[in-house]
Amino acid sequence: MSYIEINSSNFFHNLNLISKQLGSREKLFVVLKDNAYGHGLKLMAKLSQEFGIKKCAVKTVKEAKEIQKFFEYTLVLSDIPKDKFSNIAIAINDINSIKKIKKGSLVELKVDTGMHRNGINADDLEISLKLIKQKRLKLKGVYTHFRSADILSSEYFWQKKNFTEVKKRVKSLSKNLNIPLPYFHSHNSAAIFRNNNFDDDYARSGISIYGYHYLSKPLPCVDLKPVLSLWAQKLSQRELKKAQKVGYGGVFEAKEQMIVSTYDIGYGDGFFRYDGLGDLKVAEGKNILGRISMDSMSLESSKDKLCLFKDATSIANYFNTITYEIITNLSPNIKRVVI
Numbered sequence: 001m002s003y004i005e006i007n008s009s010n011f012f013h014n015l016n017l018i019s020k021q022l023g024s025r026e027k028l029f030v031v032l033k034d035n036a037y038g039h040g041l042k043l044m045a046k047l048s049q050e051f052g053i054k055k056c057a058v059k060t061v062k063e064a065k066e067i068q069k070f071f072e073y074t075l076v077l078s079d080i081p082k083d084k085f086s087n088i089a090i091a092i093n094d095i096n097s098i099k100k101i102k103k104g105s106l107v108e109l110k111v112d113t114g115m116h117r118n119g120i121n122a123d124d125l126e127i128s129l130k131l132i133k134q135k136r137l138k139l140k141g142v143y144t145h146f147r148s149a150d151i152l153s154s155e156y157f158w159q160k161k162n163f164t165e166v167k168k169r170v171k172s173l174s175k176n177l178n179i180p181l182p183y184f185h186s187h188n189s190a191a192i193f194r195n196n197n198f199d200d201d202y203a204r205s206g207i208s209i210y211g212y213h214y215l216s217k218p219l220p221c222v223d224l225k226p227v228l229s230l231w232a233q234k235l236s237q238r239e240l241k242k243a244q245k246v247g248y249g250g251v252f253e254a255k256e257q258m259i260v261s262t263y264d265i266g267y268g269d270g271f272f273r274y275d276g277l278g279d280l281k282v283a284e285g286k287n288i289l290g291r292i293s294m295d296s297m298s299l300e301s302s303k304d305k306l307c308l309f310k311d312a313t314s315i316a317n318y319f320n321t322i323t324y325e326i327i328t329n330l331s332p333n334i335k336r337v338v339i
Contacts, residue, residue, distance in 0.1 A: 001233055001264060001335060002230070002231060002232045002233055002263075002264045002265045002334055002335075003334060003335040003336070003337055004039075004228055004229070004230055004231070004334050004335065004336045005228070005229045005230075005336075005339055006040065006043060006047075006227055006228060006336055006338045006339070007226075007227050007228075007229070007339055008047055008339065010211060010225035010226065011047055011209065011210075011211075011227045012047075012051055013224075013225050014208060014209050014210070014211055014224050014227070015028070015030075015048075015051050015053070015209060017222065017223065018192060018203075018205050018208060018209065021192055021193060021195075021198075022192065022198055022203055023198060025052050025053060026054065027198075027203060028053055028055070028202070028205060029055045029056060029057050029075065029185065029202050029205070030048045030053050030056045030057070030205060030209055031057045031058075031204055031205060031209070032045060032048070032056050032057070032058050032067065033057065033058045033059035033063065033077060033078075033206075034059060034328050035328070035332050036210075037206065037210050037327050037328050038270075038327040038328040038329065038330040039227060039228050039336070040336040041058075041063060041066060041067060042067060042070075043336050043338065045066075045067035045070040045071070046070060047338070048070065048071075049071065053071070054071055054073065055071060055072065055074070055202065056070075056074050056075070057074070057075040057076075057077055057204055058075070058076060058077065059077055059078045060076065060079040061076050061079045061081040062079075064076050064085075068085075068087065068088065071087070072087060073087050073088075073089065073140075074087065074088045074089070075089050075091060075108055075141070076088060076089065076091060078093070080097060080100050081102070082102065083102060084102045084103075084105040084106070086106075087106075088106065089105075089106035089107055089108050089140050090105055090106065090107050090108070091107070091108050091110055092108065092110060092128070093110050093119060093120075094118070094120065095120045095124050095127070095128055095131070098131045098135060098137070099131075099135070101137060103135055103136050103137070104136055104137070104138065105137055105138065106137075106138045106140050107137045108139070108140055108142065108143060109129075109132070109141070109142045109182070110142075110143055110144065110145070111142060111143070111163070111166050112144070113144040113159045113162035113163050113166065114147060114155070114158065114159045114162060115144075115146070115159075117145070118145075119145070122162070122169075125166065125169050125170065126173055129170070129174070129177055129179060130177065132179075133177055139179060139180070139182045140182055140183065141182050141183050141185060141201075142170050142182050142184055143184065143185045143186060144159070144163050144166065144186045145186070145188060146159050146186065146187070146190070147159065149187075149188060149191035149194060150190035150214040150216060150219070152216050152217075152219055156191060156194060159186075160191075163184075170182065170184075183201035183202060184200045184202075185203055186200055186203075187200060187203035187204070188204055188205070188206065189205050189206055189207050189208035189209075189213060190208075190213060190214060190215055191203075193215060193219070193220050193222050194215070194219060207323070208222070208224055209227075210226070210228065210327065211225045211226035211228075211311075212224060214322070226310060226311045226312065228312070228330075229283070229307055229309065229310040230271075230307070230308045230309050230330065231305055231306065231307050231308065232263035232264055232265040232297070232305065232306050232308055233263060233264050233305050234261050234262070234263055234264075234303065234304050234305065234306075235261075235262045235263060235264050236261065236262045237259065237260070237261040237262075237302055238259075238261075239259055240254045240258050240259070240260045241254065241257055242256050245290070246260060246289050246290040246298050247276070247289070247290035247298060248291045248293065249276070249290075250290070251276030251277070251291050252276055252289040252290035252298075258300050259300065259301070260289060260298050260299070260300055260301075261298070261299060261303070262296045262298050263296060263297055263298075263299060263306055264296055265295075265296070266293045266296050266297060267293075267294055268294040268295050268331070269295070269330070269331045269333075269334055270329040270330040270331045270334075271292065271297070271308070271329075271330070272292075272315070272326070272329070273291075273292050274288050274291065274292045274297070275291055276288075276289075276290040276291040278318075280315075280318050281314070282306060282309065283306075283307040283308060283309050283310050284301075284303075284306055284307055286299045286300055286301055309326075312326040
């Protein structure tokens with residue numbers, strides 16, 4: 001059967017680079033949402049724990065509960081549970097959501113500093129903190145998200161300045177309202193490598209821990225290593241004669257006699273549906289022949305197994321998308337193995 005290989009050495013390499021940039025692994029939140037960006041939630045949680053990471057961020061409470069034993073603390077970014085937990089905090093993305101959170105829950109307040117996606121308006125800081133206190137919620141953190149840290153522009157510095165003002169106000173309001181001072185975090189993967197003066201308490205790293213970044217030149221070049229590779233197993237093999245066609249619609253036609261094998265990965269497994277037009281090569285340099293089917297694809301090879309990609313960048317470029325979409329799209333039903 002097809003499988004995904006997780007390179008633990010590459011993962012630890014990436015975590016080490018990021019930790020050094022932050023000054024300590026203690027300052028790193030690993031982002032494991034959406035099945036750890038397709039890598040496998042529990043598997044990556046266990047590896048993170050082995051490295052010494054104590055905090056993580058996920059999308060849902062379900063994800064948080066699945067990996068609760070691996071971390072001291074988990075932030076849920078996009079879900080509000082009916083229960084409260086001793087080490088799971090709920091993100092406040094909107095001032096109206098405060099009343100929906102169970103009394104006594106751990107929370108983190110997201111503040112919109114310019115992305116205009118999630119988070120309260122900075123002008124609503126005082127009323128939000130008062131509501132949090134009235135509801136007896138336990139405010140653990142205040143954070144934001146940068147919209148353009150990977151682009152060479154002034155926007156990163158503009159948002160960083162906005163968050164600096166937010167931190168000053170929160171510190172003052174916490175003192176006046178007699179609320180324990182929360183910690184602060186704003187830096188995502190791109191921002192981490194742009195900042196040599198890290199002044200937040202923590203940083204959240206998603207795509208970079210898995211080996212990718214999108215820093216445009218001349219921003220720093222980072223030696224990250226992709227963690228995930230995708231492998232397919234041979235289902236069948238045949239000798240194709242000249243002018244014979246392969247797959248739906250007969251899009252590929254053999255120009256000469258050739259050996260063609262079918263492998264057990266298709267768009268039903270989360271690999272993008274290639275329509276057979278143009279040249280889409282797998283990691284070993286072989287072209288995919290004809291249209292990809294739901295459960296299989298054809299290549300000119302007789303190997304029992306083939307690596308489809310060790311680095312998702314070339315596949316992402318072909319489909320005019322980003323590596324995030326390629327790796328998170330992979331089915332959770334594909335077996336993951338650690339090397």
